[in-house]
Amino acid sequence: MEEHRPVTIYDIAERLNLATSTISRALKDHHSISDKTIKKVKKTAEEMGFVPNTLAAGLRGNKTKTIGVLIPTITQPFLSSLISGIEVTARKSDYSVIIMQSHDSYEDEVNMTKSLYSSRVSGVICSLAMETKDTSHFQQFSNNNIPLVFVDRVPKGYNTFRVVIDNYTAGYKATKHLIDQGCKRIAHLTAGAEFGNLYKERKRGYLDALTDHGLPVKEEWIINLKAMTYDAGVKACQKLFGLKVPPDGLFAPGDILAVSAVQTAKKRGIKVPQDFAVIGFNNDPISEIIEPNISTITHPADKMGKAAANIVIDTIGSRKEEEAKEITFLNTEVLIRESSKRA
Known part of the structure; x- marks a missing residue:
């Protein structure tokens, strides 16, 4: 043939x-x-x-009308919603989207930025990998006037566009909710202060809420995770429950971690929320499926994706150099469900 x-x-x-x-x-x-x-x-x-051949034409003109999206994984509901917001907005302006997953690997992220750059993308939207400390591999975009927007997991000290939520206030709200339910020994899972601002700010909100309400802060109740996974949450909670004075509440910075906490508690015969109240983060679908339902903090992922895509498209279409800015979404809310509702 x-x-x-x-x-x-x-x-x-x-x-x-x-x-x-x-x-x-x-x-x-x-x-x-x-x-x-x-x-x-x-x-x-x-x-x-x-x-x-629009791609070939784009390469000749150094423009492909394509936005590169680099995220840790597409399996997290928050990131799936983020991608949806980006894609819908891009399509309205006749842009296509290339999606790449770093799987939280710094090395993969570096290689993928090279691939996106060589593909002559018109702009890049990125949520950083957990392993990433050095962000110099993004400089190739900034140096060549390719719009770069960081979303959610954003680097410290990199002068470019960023779309985030007020993580400090969200962390404070989550912790205060547990305090309002009568918790006195509140634990927290985090990713370590060395990683960006996201988990650092949520932890800062947690600490200030405890201090403002006269509750103790104990290092043994704060566990740094290397990955925001179910298994990592189980190990952390087993450690918490094994303490001489275990916590009676937990603020988990992700719903999958909150799920791991609830299930680990139930296996140990610990009653949720009576003995151990839990609140998560993101309002993932799983938070409403598990028994008891997980209290959580809303995270406007779709709106953040749309905002990031609009920044890229507007910057491409602008004849003048745009000044880097940060868009902060303030409308995070506490959704109170069974896992924390005592009163």
């Missing part, structure tokens, strides 16, 4: 006995080509099944 080959402007030129440059200009409605020739060329192109 003969392999089907795409029709090119050379094929059209041969059919019409015209120069390829004439064909190319006619397809673009160039003023130097007569209306009669333009009509003839377009009619022939349609008959022959010619499809313009």
Whole structure:
């Protein structure tokens, strides 16, 4: 079977006995080509099944109308919603989206930024990998005027666009809710202060809420995780429950961690929320499926994705250099469910 080959402007030129440059200009409605020739060329192109190679055209013009999205994983509901917001907004402006997953690996993230750059993307939206400390691999975009927006997990000290929530206030709200339910020994899972601002700010809100309400802060009740996974949460909670004075409440910075806490408690015969109240973060679907339902903090992922995409598209379309800015979503709310509701 003969392999089907795409029709090119050379094929059209041969059919019409015209120069390829004439064909190319006619397809673009160039003023130097007569209306009669333009009509003839377009009619022939349609008959022959010619499809313009927009990627090649984009590479020649250094623009592909493509936004690169680099995230830790697509399996987290928050990040799935973020991608949805980006994609919907991009499509409205005729941009396509390339999605890459770092799986929280610094090395993978570095390689993927190289791949996105070599693909000549028009802009990049990124939520950093857990392992990432050095962000110099993003400089290739900044140095070449390719709009770069960090979302949610954002680096410290990198002067570019960022879209975040008020993580400090969200952390404070979550902890205060547990205090309002009568918790006196509140634990917290975090990712370590060395990683960006996201978990650091949630932890700061947790600490200030305890201090403001005269409750103790104990290092043994604060556990740094290397990964925000179910298994990591189980190990951390087993450690907490094994303490001489175990906590009676937990603020988990992700719903999957809250789920691991609830299930670990139940296996040990610890009553939730009577003996151990739990609140998570993100309002993932799993938070409403598990028994008891998980109290959580809302996270406007879809809106954040739309905001990030709009920044990229607006910056590409602007003739002047845009000043880097931060968009902070303040509308996080406490959703009170069974896992923490004592009163």
